[in-house]
Amino acid sequence: MKVIIINKKHKKFFYFVLVLLILESFFILRTPADFLKNEVEFNKLENTDNSNFFSTDIGFEAIYHYIIITKESFVFSNFQLLIAHKSQYMNATIVTIEEILTNQSFWVNGTYGDATNKSNGNPFIDDGKEVTHNFDLFNDTEAKIRNFIRYAHLEWGTKYVLLGGDVQTIPVRKLYVNISGWDAGFIFDRSIEGWIPSDLYYGALNGTWNNNFNEKFGERGNSIEDDEADLYAEVFIGRAPVDGKYDIATFVKKVIGYETTEKPNNVLLHQSNLLPVRIPDTSKISEKCADYIPSSYNIKRLYQKNELIDNKKWASSFREPDKLLVLHIGNGYFFGPTNSWYQLYYNILGRGKFLNTDIGLLSNEFYPLHISISCMSGNFVFSDCLAEELLLWSEGGPSACFFNSEVGCVKKENVIKYSGEFIKFLFFELFQNGTQNLGKINQYAKEHFSGDIHIDPNYRWVYFETNLLGDPETPAFEIRNKLPPSYVYVDDDFDENTSGWGVTHFNKITDGIESSFIDGFVYVYSGTYNENIVIDKTIHIIGEDKNSTIIIGEDEKNIILMKSNASSIKNFTIKPNQNNKNTIGIYIPIDSWGNTIENNIIIENSLSGIAINGSCRTIIYNNIIRSNCNGICLTKKIEGLFEKYIVITCNNMIEHNEIALNSGYGIYMQGVLNNHIIRNNFIDNGGGSLKDAYFYLSRGNEWNENYWNKPLTEPKQIRGLWGPLYPPIIDFSDGIIFPKLKYPFIINIGIPRSDKDNNPAQSPYDIK
Structure with missing residues (x-):
């Protein structure tokens, strides 16, 4: 048993510090909206789902650079800690799906809807391009969320939006791509088409993404002017693919941990074969990325062509020593909830797979950025895809994933082309171009080949399929302050x-x-x-x-x-x-x-x-x-x-x-x-x-x-x-x-x- 004894000469100082701690805790746990609107008075968080304490009523005139969109039942969660943390650097708040869906300004015929043009107050829709039929396609939850983001960008100056939920909470718009000569199978070219889960739709706010008002959003035009897709984002998007408060706690822990920790100067580059024989040489992708890494960084190369890579070696490579970034090059797939994987090696005897059931092997204390070229490992539409499991494992793994929601694209004659090219530009934006925030890094890497996507549909495929599962505002290198703990x-x-x-x-x-x-x-x-x-x-x-x-x-x-x-x-x-x-x-x-x-x-x-x-x-x-x-x-x-x-x-x-x-x-x-x-x-x-x-x-x-x-x-x-x-x-x-x-x-x-x-x-x- 321990008793705290305070001398008389220290008593005044003690009470002063005590008052500061109480006030500090009070301010930390309130959002900017609560201060400005003065809706409620409270000095502690009760275990209640009363979201009025924490979310911002749409229509209030304030500036929020950073917004979390989530459902009401997630408002009272560790998302509050993330808002408090971000609020040290910018105005930040939470808006609920329920608020958005009931506000008619965000319906198809509302002020920010796709059936309203510039002449009628919506600056994002050119006159003559507004929706005139099939209105239901443009009045679903996806469209209403996008319309709200238009409002937030215009009225609040919002630049970063975290989608706080998996597709059951925040549905995803699937964008259409058709490729007549897809050659990534390495056997023969074939035609493929896909409806690709893409959060780009939420950040690129101009136009309807569907000029002929059919069920295919994002179709290719004959030129940039005719293209249905808006390729340049006004708002930078990331997704927290969470479906419960544990997931939220883990996601927030990793984001804040990454932002407040000194960044290691170690990078891991991986390579495995796409075919049992080493043709094409996929290490060329990793080495092209290495060209952009400053000489002050230590590069660990874990290449199949040099050594056999098993699961334990892969897991230990995350932590021995800690890595800023982990690059994975190899096949991957989602065959089902028990068989979502990416490949560590591939030879004539078979594949070495790191499955979603293997994440318990990861025990790194610093949570790196993670990039992968693998197919469908980032398809968050599926439950238990590998990227989700990596991101939401609390004892290790990454803090953010740049992964594919569909199959990756490579070219037989030039393995760096398409998906490898995008990854190369991620490294360029991160290490050479001075781009700080993860959402910007993801978007700007795509824009390097924005002029090609209406010419070569493989680029369109890659442009749509690469999503950020992570916080879009997180700065890659800045070391931020930790919130004072509560005792x-x-x-x-x-x-x-x-x-x-x-x-x-x-x-x-x-x-x-x-x-x-x-x-x-x-x-x-x-x-x-x-x-x-x-x-x-x-x-x-x-x-x-x-x-x-x-x-x-x-x-x-x-x-x-x-x-x-x-x-x-x-x-x-x-x-x-x-x-x-x-x-x-x-x-x-x-x-x-x-x-x-x-x-x-x-x-x-x-x-x-x-x-x-x-x-x-x-x-x-x-x-x-x-x-x-x-x-x-x-x-x-x-x-x-x-x-x-x-x-x-x-x-x-x-x-x-x-x-x-x-x-x-x-x-x-x-x-x-x-x-x-x-x-x-x-x-x-x-x-x-x-x-x-x-x-x-x-x-x-x-x-x-x-x-x-x-x-x-x-x-x-x-x-x-x-x-x-x-x-x-x-x-x-x-x-x-x-x-x-x-x-x-x-x-x-x-x-x-x-x-x-x-x-x-x-x-x-x-x-x-």
Whole structure:
């Protein structure tokens, strides 16, 4: 237990600092719209979805250089932190989809709609070019969002828009391209056509993108003047492809982390073959990019022609040392949610693939920019495309992806042409032309061949398909200031006589949580806290010492309920009151992703030490989980024979824990896929080694280097029921050239089989 003592001569200074901290926190968490409109008064964030606190009513005359467009239910999220961070440098705010869709100014016949021309107040539509029929095509959500961005650009001076959601939140306009002589297959030329997901539509605001008012937006004309596409953006667009608050927390963490960290002077260039033989030589693309990298940078070349590149080598190359930028050159594809990949090597024996299920291997602390030429790895229309998984993995991977939403384009006779050319210009804009912001880098790289796209449709294809999954305003090299962190302190000896009582100092952890801001810290001094705790917002609770900072649950329920995203709890002993008989130490319910449980002692719970139900990306690290019924339970409720959905890339990380003397299972997993159980001690659970671990309708899990009661001379067998089954069908809706796998149903049937820990530890780890 620790008591803060303040000398009299320091008391005035303490109160002065305290007032500053309160005011600072107040200002950080309000958007510019809240100040200027003076709509509400508040001094802390409650766990409520009242979006009036945080979004800007359309029509208010103010200047916002940066806008996040998202849905109402995402307003109260870590997007607020991003707005606060950006507001240190420019005016920034959030606008909701719901506001946009109900404002008739943004409908097809509204002031900024495509059926209104210059003479009637819309400067973006020339007279005679306005829509005159098929109005519904120009009155969908995509059109209304674009019309709002027109308004924001004109009235607010907006230059950067972050689309805050995947296509279920912010739909994408698909642009049409037809190529009569596509030769990237290297076997024979063929005709292809595609409707390409492209966020360029939202940033290039002139015209309707559809002069003949048919279903094909962005068709080629005979000249630039006749072209349907507007190639020059007034507003720079990026997308956060998020579908939940965990995704938002991860995205914001990476953006702010990149912007506030000193940039490493290391660049990784990769090369793999497009065919099993090294024809054409794709390293020419990487070397052309290298020409633009200043000599002060260290270039790491990871080329297939020089060495075999496996998944672990690829993952380690992100962090050893940290990279500013990672370039990937090679094939890729989206065959389905379990098979989205890009290629690390390709030879006569086959391909080396880095799949979306491999992202758990990434553990870099600096989040680089990532560029890839691979096909469809950035097609965010599909759930679990590789770029999304890389971007939204909280423990590593990139902070921004410049990826293709369709197949990449190369030329047999000149491998640098088309997609390689665009990548070359990304490097030019980044390193040579002084272009700072990621959205501008993406756009200006395209504009180098804007004059060619009505002549050669391959350029049009590339122009449309390269999207930025990342923040468009992020400066590539500037090091920005971090927001001051928010702290509160808890000690069981604090009372009303303690300075800061009821504001920053409390004697209950629950009160400290209630008074904390999003992403704030609650420091808990040694003592005994008899309470059940609910964590209902992103927050970090840190005990002074896990042996002497003790939480004892008062009620027969979850001692700690983590119904939040990206929160953490560290350095506690967590146990029930001795009279309670139905307890779980830490319970994480459905849709509470990305939480961290670290360095705790979790003991004597009659149900489970840790139970996670339907949530993923939890980090369970360096805990002692002992003398419970079950140690750790990872489950998803199974409903009948046919499942509605399943998370393919769950990626819970259970590492370096002591899981011992639990009367039931050490670890029990049900209905969860692709988890990592590594370097743990399993000791005498369930009275024997057969109950150390068990899985039911679970698959794709990694077991590695765990200690299993005693030294083993052969792989450890982990019993279970492998499943569920999701048989694929081949989908040719994009043509026979571009097949995909679809999974029409998930069957809750399993096959008895064992997983293996092929590298069992020979002695227990020292976990204290």
